Amino acid sequence: MPNTKTSIPIPKAPTEAVTNRATDSNKKNAPTFVGNGGELHQTVEKKHPSLTTNQGLVIADNQNSLKANATGPTLLEDFILREKITHFDHERIPERIVHARGTGAHGYFELTHSLEKYTTAKILTKSAVQTPLFARFSTVAGGSGSADTPRDVRGFSVKFYTSEGNWDLVGNNIPVFFIQDAIKFPDLVHAVKMEPDRGFPQAATAHDTFWDFISLTPEAMHMVMWIMSDRTLPRSLSMMEGFGVHSFRLINQEGDSTFVKFHWRPKLGLQSTIWDETVKIAGADPDFHRRDMFNAINAGHFPEWELAVQLFTQEQADQFPFDHLDATKLIPEELIPLQFIGRMVLNRWPDNFFAETEQVAFCPSHVVPGIDFSNDPLLQGRLFSYLDTQLSRLGSPNFHQIPVNAAKCPFANHQRDGHMQMSQPKGRVSYEPNSLSLTSPREQPVAGFKSMSEQLVGDKGRIRPESFADHYSQARQFYLSQNKYEQSHIASALVFELSKVEHPHIREAMVGHLRHIDADLAARIASGLGIKNLPQAPKSSAPVQDFAISPALGLMNKMKDTLAGRVVGILIADGSDAETLQKVKQAIMKEGAICKTLAPKINGIYLSDATAAKIDGQLAGSPLVMFDAIVVILSEQSSKNLEKNMAATEFVRDAYNHLKAIAFDAGSKSLLDKAGIKKDAGIVATTKLKEFLTAAKIRQWSREELVSPSI
Ligand code: HDD
Numbered sequence: 001m002p003n004t005k006t007s008i009p010i011p012k013a014p015t016e017a018v019t020n021r022a023t024d025s026n027k028k029n030a031p032t033f034v035g036n037g038g039e040l041h042q043t044v045e046k047k048h049p050s051l052t053t054n055q056g057l058v059i060a061d062n063q064n065s066l067k068a069n070a071t072g073p074t075l076l077e078d079f080i081l082r083e084k085i086t087h088f089d090h091e092r093i094p095e096r097i098v099h100a101r102g103t104g105a106h107g108y109f110e111l112t113h114s115l116e117k118y119t120t121a122k123i124l125t126k127s128a129v130q131t132p133l134f135a136r137f138s139t140v141a142g143g144s145g146s147a148d149t150p151r152d153v154r155g156f157s158v159k160f161y162t163s164e165g166n167w168d169l170v171g172n173n174i175p176v177f178f179i180q181d182a183i184k185f186p187d188l189v190h191a192v193k194m195e196p197d198r199g200f201p202q203a204a205t206a207h208d209t210f211w212d213f214i215s216l217t218p219e220a221m222h223m224v225m226w227i228m229s230d231r232t233l234p235r236s237l238s239m240m241e242g243f244g245v246h247s248f249r250l251i252n253q254e255g256d257s258t259f260v261k262f263h264w265r266p267k268l269g270l271q272s273t274i275w276d277e278t279v280k281i282a283g284a285d286p287d288f289h290r291r292d293m294f295n296a297i298n299a300g301h302f303p304e305w306e307l308a309v310q311l312f313t314q315e316q317a318d319q320f321p322f323d324h325l326d327a328t329k330l331i332p333e334e335l336i337p338l339q340f341i342g343r344m345v346l347n348r349w350p351d352n353f354f355a356e357t358e359q360v361a362f363c364p365s366h367v368v369p370g371i372d373f374s375n376d377p378l379l380q381g382r383l384f385s386y387l388d389t390q391l392s393r394l395g396s397p398n399f400h401q402i403p404v405n406a407a408k409c410p411f412a413n414h415q416r417d418g419h420m421q422m423s424q425p426k427g428r429v430s431y432e433p434n435s436l437s438l439t440s441p442r443e444q445p446v447a448g449f450k451s452m453s454e455q456l457v458g459d460k461g462r463i464r465p466e467s468f469a470d471h472y473s474q475a476r477q478f479y480l481s482q483n484k485y486e487q488s489h490i491a492s493a494l495v496f497e498l499s500k501v502e503h504p505h506i507r508e509a510m511v512g513h514l515r516h517i518d519a520d521l522a523a524r525i526a527s528g529l530g531i532k533n534l535p536q537a538p539k540s541s542a543p544v545q546d547f548a549i550s551p552a553l554g555l556m557n558k559m560k561d562t563l564a565g566r567v568v569g570i571l572i573a574d575g576s577d578a579e580t581l582q583k584v585k586q587a588i589m590k591e592g593a594i595c596k597t598l599a600p601k602i603n604g605i606y607l608s609d610a611t612a613a614k615i616d617g618q619l620a621g622s623p624l625v626m627f628d629a630i631v632v633i634l635s636e637q638s639s640k641n642l643e644k645n646m647a648a649t650e651f652v653r654d655a656y657n658h659l660k661a662i663a664f665d666a667g668s669k670s671l672l673d674k675a676g677i678k679k680d681a682g683i684v685a686t687t688k689l690k691e692f693l694t695a696a697k698i699r700q701w702s703r704e705e706l707v708s709p710s711i
Contacts, residue, residue: 102138104357107346119250121370142203148289156242161408175243182381206500215509230272238303239271267304269560308338323467470542472516477547488710495528564592569627575635578607624654629696634668661695
């Protein structure tokens, strides 16, 4: 259909200043009380356009409904009231069945290395071209109003508006998935979502139905290792990786196919929170990730990722000790190295959250010529599901006309009508082939999209290939590739989650599975759950193999030595040393971090030189979890006063417990003592700023054993 734009009448600016509408519109019967509207708008200047109904009628009074008399009932005749309320009543659309909570931004993709040898897709072959895109990051299980930081997989979706049509890469921040076949997806989602009889827990895997399903689904074990790791606790959306998960195909000019897996690598490196911190963030700032991205983009610190590919042939795939078409498996980077081909930059926050982030519709089936699908049965099911869900979520087969979804290249076909049709095609021809129109859209046998030609033989049936039978080897490889802190976090997470499970047989079944992954881990979890005799391991459908350790699977190996994107909180109060504060701020900002000053009061704090301090947050409203490292600069008197203030002692104590760096000046010593802070490499005097900045880039992992001994 032609991409014609409809012109919506834009109301003209008023010629006179808006005045008290209640009095103006109905002078004779003016009620004695007209609400606040009229008076508040008295000073409004001429630049505002008129407020109108959806039909363009200028509204005289937006504060008072039409009544029979000053104290009488409202009249049905009030079409302005009815239009406004009716629209309001229908403002919400069904939220996404999964990935309801999300944050999106506009940006661009720039190719640095052409894949011309492998594909005809222009976006992957034309270097230095900026392709506009919209990216959305999400949690999976929670509703749209849930907190940003549960332990959960993060969605990582990118819609590229390419010159050959939209390409949607709809991935996650974890390279594997729970299940091998799309037919199980509704069961998985029902199991993880709020339990249907009670409507809780919101956004949590720590409950019976999730672990019941998982304990009966051995193929999920690899994913379970990932979700119990700190990968599901990202510090920032711009500090996590993204994966296309499935193998896709690239098709070149000759029609040859190469398998491809897509990876996003964050410029800021990986960074996660620790569990106690995560739980507290959910209370302190449920919008933690959304706010972080909003602030970063508005401050010009544009989130950025590199796009990398793993390319391999069918012959190579035949040699893998696993089946790459099974979405519960990954291809270790040591086996097929990553090739970096471009970068994505997010540089524009949406104008309107609903219109863009809520209405954006991603579909893995949106590809461009030169990119094709593999036979991964999970991907195959997804090719159907996403288009279908948009019909009920956005309510119309014309969802592709919504600006955030519309292709930015010309698009035209003979599809017509339907709910919310926005285009007005001309002419009498709405079919193809036709002989009546010289300008109607036609198919393009050469340039158009072609599926790879593939010979398919075999018996039809509901069959799972033998090559999908190994459920534990990569789970084991993942666990053994983690360092001791990472392993310890996985163990703690499993004990935490399974302790929330009421049914002992589910806990035991899980420990049974863990025995296939690592005997030590199974013993650790059994002990953490108070299970005396190790439960039987279930029968494995394939022998568990010992794959080589893969350092690329570790999270800490991918952290970067930088403070960029991090926030340092500086606690001050009356009498804090002005010179130290100045020096500290400068040093932190030089590292690319954001500095926030906190004080017991938001206003009226005076420094040692009697100047008024600029305070970014009141201490009680800015708990420690909102900062990556802290500096405490206090006069002796203020430090003494704050010893009695729980917000202050918790601020410092949590910094210590969450393994963060603390810089302090001489005056603040009594507060640190009161909070029970013990000296280590992360506790540094403000006179040694260099040391502090080094410590602030990492967590003090060696402190962990002191504050939270491993299970
Ligand atoms: Fe899905 C949304 C990622 C398997 C069915 N999925 C959705 C989103 C992401 C993913 C990131 C949010 C998109 C957005 O921001 O709007 N899904 C994945 C990944 C999977 C996966 C990486 C496995 C590798 N999904 C999957 C299966 C099915 C679905 C097997 C069904 C057969 N997913 C959906 C859906 C959603 C969705 C119900 C809900 C909202 C939407 O599509 O637009 O259709």
